[in-house]
Amino acid sequence: MSYELKHVFASLPQMERGVAKVLAGDPKGNNFLYTNGKSVIIRNINNPAIADVYTEHPHQVIVAKYAPSGFYIASGDVSGKIRIWDTTQKEHLLKYEYQPFGGKIKDIAWTEDSKRIAVVGEGREKYGAVFLWDSGSSVGEIVGHSKVVNSVDIKQTRPYRLITGSDDNCTAFYEGPPFKFKCTFSEHGRFVNCVRYSPDGSRYVSAGADGQIFMYDGKTAEKLGALGGAKAHEGGIYAVSWSPDSTQLISASGDKTVKLWDVASGTAVTTFSLGSDVLDQQLGCLWQRDHLLSISLSGFINYLDKNNPSRPLRIIKGHSKAIQCVTVHKEDGRSVIYSGGQDGHINYWDAETGENEGITGKGHSNMVAKMAVDESHRLVTCSMDDSVRYTDLSKKEYSASDLVKMDVQPKAVSVGPGGLAVAVCIGQVVLLRDKRKVFTLENLGYEPEAVSVHAGGVTVAVGGADGKVRLYSIQGNTLKDDGKVLEAKGPVTDMAFSKDGAFLAVSDEKKVVTIFTVADGYAVKNDFYGHHAKIVCLAWSPDNSHFASGGMDMLVFVWNVNDPEKRIKIPDAHRLHHVSGLAWLDKHTLVTTSHDSCVKQWALKI
Structure with missing residues (x-):
């Protein structure tokens, strides 16, 4: 009597109106990841039905990012905990856990050698920290903001630079390591939701709730201009993501569109219209190899089609609630x-x-x-x-x-x-x-x-x-x-x-x-x-x-009617979430659902 996990049909990202969602990719370009509740979901970008779910956070997880080496993921939750865990083993062993500050972590960035991590968010005394991944020792300070810091990024080429964007309408620029505050910019009229470096490190952009995207020199922070002139989008911009060759980027907005920008000319090459309903607001995006992804307020993940901007190539649907x-x-x-x-x-x-x-x-x-x-x-x-x-x-x-x-x-x-x-x-x-x-x-x-x-x-x-x-x-x-x-x-x-x-x-x-x-x-x-x-x-x-039973203890049992001792025990069927539903596809395949919003199939040897 044994079992194995056959399929995981993963949950969608958990969305909140007016709040940006970080969609991140792995360095090899095969997977993308996001969070829902206490789970971090890793999905194959070519076949999103192939998924893996990490559920070791005791609190709601907000953001997760791959290390540039691809071997680890750092994920941060509402309590201010950062967990750094292994991506190569099925068990996702915990490597380190830190509490850089008390409060919600909103964004994470790694240096290109996978040795230093910057985290920002809603701290009580401070809004960010930069530390060594293996010891937690500080390698600089994130100062210069008076409100919650929403976004952080680090230049992926030396000399290292670090940028942050905040609810105080400012972006800040740091040199390092150790990272020291250099200057702030207050071009934005409203919250800064996202800051991102180009992969080659030559430029960075800031995007805000005022619908504007500003571009700066990656090394000196000199302002280079604004994309789309006075306004890039009609609504607030929640996320930007660069093309791998650093010549283009996409931006996701509350005006229900995603725009593809040519960086050299500062103009929008393509506008992807994703609907007219409030649930079609775009709160996150990712450029991963040839794939352009965006997330709607509904939680749906859109694969954008450059050749047909009015209709996505595919839309990933599912559950975002329990x-x-x-x-x-x-x-x-x-x-x-x-x-x-x-x-x-x-x-x-x-x-x-x-x-x-x-x-x-x-x-x-x-x-x-x-x-x-x-x-x-x-x-x-x-x-x-x-x-x-x-x-x-x-x-x-x-x-x-x-x-x-x-x-x-x-x-x-x-x-x-x-x-x-x-x-x-x-x-x-x-x-x-x-x-x-x-x-x-x-x-x-x-x-x-x-x-x-x-x-x-x-x-x-x-x-x-x-x-x-x-x-x-x-x-x-x-x-x-x-x-x-x-x-x-x-x-x-x-x-x-x-x-x-x-x-x-x-x-x-x-x-x-x-x-x-x-x-x-x-x-x-x-x-x-x-x-x-x-x-x-x-x-x-x-x-x-045979029959199956599922409980608040996260356990699923498959029982033999004639012999209570003959049973299959599936512990942690949905880790840290109780099992809410059971159904049989056939006598060797059991389906389980849970408050983690995932559907799982188990192959049973009875």
């Missing part, structure tokens, strides 16, 4: 994974290639709590926006007629044959048939938490916060209490009948999964112990002899 639930469905012989997020967004993924897209149209406006696919190939979802939705998977778009409004907030939904679905809401159990509410049970005397419909479509099991499971029979369009109550070990968190209807699995807050045998009048078959914290989700394998 994933709450998952299910799978076979379509035209291919397995498709559906995942629902805390923000109401539903994404679907080709299980083999990782190609993904969101369901189109106006959908849920709040967290998707549970989802299932019925026999009519409809995705049935319930959400904290007090609704249950039916989405036709052949069309993959929302429709207003597929919305069923609930009286109160639904927590879970389960589907059965003949267009049947049962939703448990706060204080209610609701029977639905063919997209209509047909029966509601109220005044239950307990709080329902989980539900599962038997494959035969005649029995519904409802799990309560009182640690009991009640069985109801479906009679036409009504639910009748069978008077049968099963005892769980604690408040029920999830439950599921096996595909063949032989067993009922119930998980609870007391970290136990109990299996009941349906044919024996729901006699207890086995209790399964192993989790260290509340179990959140359950899923049966297609062969009905």
